[in-house]
Amino acid sequence: MITLHGIPHCDTVKRARLWLADHNVAHRFHDFRRDGLDPALLDAWIDRLGWEPLLNRAGTTFRKLPEPERAGLDRVRATALMLAQPAMIKRPVLVHDGGVEVGFKPEFYNALFG
Secondary structure, eight states, X not given: OOEEEEOTTOHHHHHHHHHHHHTTOOOEEEEHHHHOOOHHHHHHHHHHHXXXXXXXXXXXXXXXXXXXXXXXXXXXXXXXXXXXXXXXXXXXXXXXXXXXXXXXXXXXXXXXXX
């Protein structure tokens, strides 16, 4: 089963969902805000990808943090931030049989599902 994780109002998530629908790729959408985020799932993603690719440092939620909270991040602190505020996770996160992908690029989705 393919699951797309994200926030429904995010433009990148909207483009990914539209691409999946247009290409008849069966999937389930998991809304971080409405459905929550399982700490064990986030830990598994971090084990596989590292915390750096998952933390959206460019987003407004992260940028609004006081400087001391943004400085000197490590896995433990970054994980706590992402669990407390899932909007800090780079979106979308696509979980499929072959792995976990972060972000959306049509050419990459074509390679996966084309």
